[in-house]
Amino acid sequence: xxxxVPHVRAFAFSLMRRPWAEDLAQETLHKAWKARASYQxxxxxxxxxxxxxxxxxxxxxxxxxxxxxxxxxxxxxTLVTNDDPLAAEELLDVRNAMLMLSFDQRQAxxxxxxAELSYKEAAEICGCPEGTVKSRVNRARTALLAxxxxxxxxxxxxxxxxxxxxFGCIMEEAASMQAQPRSRA
Amino acid sequence: MFMSSNETRPYQILxxxxxxxxxxxxxxxxxxxxxxxxxPEDYLSLLAQADLRSPTSPSEHFSTRPSTMTNSGSx
Numbered sequence: 001x002x003x004x005v006p007h008v009r010a011f012a013f014s015l016m017r018r019p020w021a022e023d024l025a026q027e028t029l030h031k032a033w034k035a036r037a038s039y040q041x042x043x044x045x046x047x048x049x050x051x052x053x054x055x056x057x058x059x060x061x062x063x064x065x066x067x068x069x070x071x072x073x074x075x076x077x078t079l080v081t082n083d084d085p086l087a088a089e090e091l092l093d094v095r096n097a098m099l100m101l102s103f104d105q106r107q108a109x110x111x112x113x114x115a116e117l118s119y120k121e122a123a124e125i126c127g128c129p130e131g132t133v134k135s136r137v138n139r140a141r142t143a144l145l146a147x148x149x150x151x152x153x154x155x156x157x158x159x160x161x162x163x164x165x166x167f168g169c170i171m172e173e174a175a176s177m178q179a180q181p182r183s184r185a
Numbered sequence: 186m187f188m189s190s191n192e193t194r195p196y197q198i199l200x201x202x203x204x205x206x207x208x209x210x211x212x213x214x215x216x217x218x219x220x221x222x223x224x225p226e227d228y229l230s231l232l233a234q235a236d237l238r239s240p241t242s243p244s245e246h247f248s249t250r251p252s253t254m255t256n257s258g259s260x
Contacts, residue, residue, distance in 0.1 A: 001232065002224075002229075002232065005224050005228055005232075006219065006220040006221070006222070006224060007220060009219055009220075009222070009224070009228075010216045010217075010219035010220045011216075013215070013216075013219045014212070014215065014216055022225070025228070026227070026228065026231060029228065029231060029232060030231065030235070033232070033235040090207075090211060091211050091214060091215055094208055094211035094212060094215065095211075095215055098212065098215075109212065110212075110216075113209055113212045113213065114212045114213055114215065114216035115216060116213065141205060141208070141209075144208050145201065145204060145205055145208060148204070148208065149204075
């Protein structure tokens with residue numbers, strides 16, 4: 001089980017913010033250990049662990065506020081790794097956008113897009129048909145793009161205003177230059 | 186917020202695909218970064234405690250003893 005601990009953590013981190021992700025991953029390993037007799041040797045141990053984690057998250061969701069879609073105002077502002085500040089900012093944006101998705105979409109995209117499992121494996125873990133996973137992944141990707149686009153539009157917005165003001169200044173300047181000869185004449 | 190399809194130019198579709206691909210790479214990168222992080226000590230002690238408390242000897246798949254780290258080379 002130890003070689004899969006990093007994957008359990010990574011899956012939890014794809015779904016939750018850091019402190020809750022650690023809780024979720026540890027709870028998963030604890031549950032897995034207690035339920036180890038129900039694991040069938042020869043079947044995929046990673047899928048089995050991910051199923052436990054996914055079920056744990058769903059049961060937490062039923063009795064807790066803690067997995068509510070992330071409030072962007074309290075979004076995470078640090079990543080542990082990454083030397084390139086620009087790339088780190090982009091990754092952080094992706095992460096925060098991911099945490100704003102609905103549960104179902106987040107799980108589907110975490111399994112297929114982040115953990116790179118097949119649709120079939122993801123469907124078994126989520127307990128739903130493969131087609132449902134596919135449409136959740138597609139909707140999740142569209143939603144992520146929309147969140148990130150609106151964020152970058154928002155960022156660009158300030159410079160656009162500055163640019164249009166600058167453009168306005170140039171036009172005024174040009175108009176006054178044209179007007180000057182006449183006023184002198 | 187979304188453009189209707191007859192207003193979407195081919196270059197916009199290409200640009201959206203490119204951004205989509207970057208987002209996908211970002212998701213994967215975030216995952217791999219955590220996989221590559223050293224496992225925090227609390228996880229290992231949690232599993233070690235479970236192992237010690239276990240009355241029966243654990244199966245090969247579930248052994249948390251360090252020796253299994255070397256012979257589970259499937260991944």
